Amino acid sequence: MTKQELQKLFKNEILPENENPYHFQEPQTASFTIEAYNSMCGDKYTLYFNTSEGQITSVYFYGFGCALSKASISIMCKSMEHLSPKNITALSDQFIFTMDQEHSTKNADKKIQMLQQLKHFDGRVDCIKLGWEAVKNHFENADL
């Protein structure tokens, strides 16, 4: 990625999401929380899930991290609302798989597609995957 491409990416995609993240606040209540933490760099977020009748009704997040991790979690939270835990597992699985593999299927969501196109971003893939991996690990180990 050239400097101009990096600037364009941040200006058009990352910074708007970083500056106006979706549901970036600590809600009064939550059905359960998930911690997304990268001990190598210190990025740390708490993800707040609310559920009703087996569906995820809302996802909030709050914490500290780089523009990429924050933008990625913001996009993730929005995409996971109104899904079942089973579908969230599938979505996070598919996202991580796409980030890790050379050939993989595209997600229909344009913002998720944008994130997935950054799979070769030097040294920053962990930032993008941080929240998704935390969710994937949680739901894989949860009794759905």
Next chain:
Amino acid sequence: MIGIVKLKYSFDIAEKLVLLKLNKNSIKKVRSHFPIFEAHPNLVYLDNAATTQRAQSVVTAQSHFDLYENANIHRGIYDLSNQATQKFENARTEIARFLGSGNANTVAFTQGTTASINIVAQSFLAPRLQAGDNIVTTIMEHHANFIPWQMLAQKYQVELRIVPIDKNGDLDLVQLSNFLDKKTKLLAVSHISNTLGTIHPLDEIIGLAKRKDIPVLVDAAQSACHFEIGVDPLNCDFLTFSGHKMFGPFGIGILQVSEKYLTDMMPYNYGGGIIKDVKIEKTSFRNFPHNLDAGTPNVSGVIGLAAALEFISGIGKPDMQSHLNKLTLYALDQLSQVPGIKIIGNPKRRIGIISFNLKNIHPHDIASFLNKDGIALRAGMHCTQPLLNAMGLQATARVSFSIYNNEEEINKLVVSLKELMRFWS
């Protein structure tokens, strides 16, 4: 007798550098000893606290051994092995001399600082610990000089006493003094903070411990390259450092032990090479440092490290220190002109390492953008999570200098940071 193949090219780089003073012109000459800058002429390498670049003389010495002199040491009754053994042990003698000691048997080869500290934890300290004892370290330590003591403290039910810092990033020496008592079995402290660049007042710190006959370990990973160190000059008992932070190879480091505690160093890793006698019922071991060398050591790494120390001696540590001091002061002055910057810490004495944050920009984002300008710096916690937590920080950007850096590179850094601030806002 097998003849040793002679090199066809000059091998006296250290000799050439003897009269070299690190002024503007000589920096170019110093850079010419680091081939990385030929491969990357525009590289502004400011991550020297993580690893320095490799000097040509180091690579040459290593590859010469590997290509023309390779044999296992201490094993063979043939010329090539004897010559390899001699070179290996000569390197130990040279390294001892570099550390101000005439006793090569105080010097053990390890994989690096982390390994050296863990060896002290397992080989020296663990067998001496009893419930109710304490170990003293500081909040400013690299994880490598923190977790081994924390693990021992938990396993042996001893107290881990952690010396705090003040708001400037200096150690609280009053608290340190109060922590040291009859039950203190070790004081473990770094020479220079790898995050803040603080130079700890080792004379005073070690003096406090010595008055109570407490053994002291000094983590010299960030100072070995440009400070006079050694268990004798510093009056400490354990000294640890890594080759790769002083122009040497990866995977080789030093543990030096004071003569007082040489016989207290027990084997921690068992196998060939460290034994006096093996019987079915019992094994007896050689003395330190040979009781640590189970298995085949990193012979070419040792040769490379000796070459690195020769290179450093050729330049001279006082000149290196002076150059780093000037760069550090210049960088602090120039960085302070970047809008939105916060320099982390303001210790009484610092050298070579500066951590900072930019308003609203995460250190990883700083590093990504500066990378596009050819500037290599580090971002994150720098393996000092307790320190950052104590300072209320999650991460910092860090620049760290070496002899091949110059003011022009700091100017480029400042221009890039200013541009990034404009872009972000």
